[in-house]
Amino acid sequence: MADLEALGKKLTTEGPHKVEGTPRRVRGLLGGKYVFDTTSAKYVWEHAYYPYFYIPKTAFEKGVLEEVGSSAKKSYWLGKLSAGGKITDRVLAFDHAGPLEDLVRIEVSALDGWFVEDEKLLGTHPKDPYKRVECIPSSREIRIEVDGTVLAKSSQNVFLFETMLRPRYYLATTSMNWEFLTESETTSYCPYKGMANYYNVNVKGKEIKDVVWYYRYPTAESALVAGRLCFYNEKVDVFVDGVKEEK
Incomplete structure (x- = not known):
């Protein structure tokens, strides 16, 4: 739990990068039950890169949210959620903490599912409302x-x-020279593109793991990349119209 303690301390002393409201309906599923259902969630950027959903304390079903430890100044506390026979302690709640007052952070992977309106959240964080994905042939x-x-x-x-x-x-x-590719067991999830599968590359006795990925069934916004392979630019040499790209 040390990482949650450190995050609580950081956010209450330094503040989040940004906080914004959203009218989206956000629901969380644990043990077959919705433990919260709200249209008052907040986007919280703990850093500059992407946001998390923070949930108002008042949005939780009665009895599912419980305090298990608090900071000395009582500005934040560690908690747990329990429902349908399942329990998670990956919970951080705030009391008197400025823009985070009365909000609860739950690690995305700690729940059985997050739903934004009726779409299931993929990946480890929600989509950034200021981020766009564009696929162009x-x-x-x-x-x-x-x-x-x-x-x-x-x-x-x-x-x-x-x-x-x-x-x-x-x-x-x-377009691949398949003799150099071997299938990987790695998978990952992207909120904007879906579930990715991977290949390793083997060249001259050197293996580069998970350097190629593809989406069998991408999300609608990324449908054009279905089945296509993408190399991790930073780990290979990429030439665009004969010009080598900087890594």
Whole structure:
């Protein structure tokens, strides 16, 4: 619980990066029961990169939220949620803490499911309302190399532009030199794109793990990248129309 204690101290002394209200209906499921259902959740940016949902104390069903430990000044406390025979202690609640007063933070993975309106939340945080994902077909040639070995070459691509991040290039499966790729058991979840699967790359006796990913069933906003493969730009050499991209 030390990380939650540290976060509580940081947020009550330094404050969050930003806090905003949202009219979205937000629900949390634990043990087969909705432990909260609210249209008064707050977006809280604990840092500059993406927000979390913080839930008003008044939104919780009676008896599901319980205090298990408090700070000396009683500005925040550690809690637990219990419902349907399941319990999580990944809970941080605030009392008199400025913009976070009477709000509760629950680790996303600690619940069975989060729902924004009727859409299930994917990944470890909600979508940032100021972030946009744009998928655009492009015939610019993309060539991927590692130590001079060509792993892929394609002029039938989809470029994915995501606010504040570098472009990602999604290539057709037929553009791969498959002899260098081996399937990985890794999966991850993105709020904007869905569940990703991965490949490792093996070149000249060197293995680069999880350097290629793809989405079998992406979200609607990222539908154009379905089945296409994307290399982690920072770990390979990427050439766009023959010009090497900076890592």
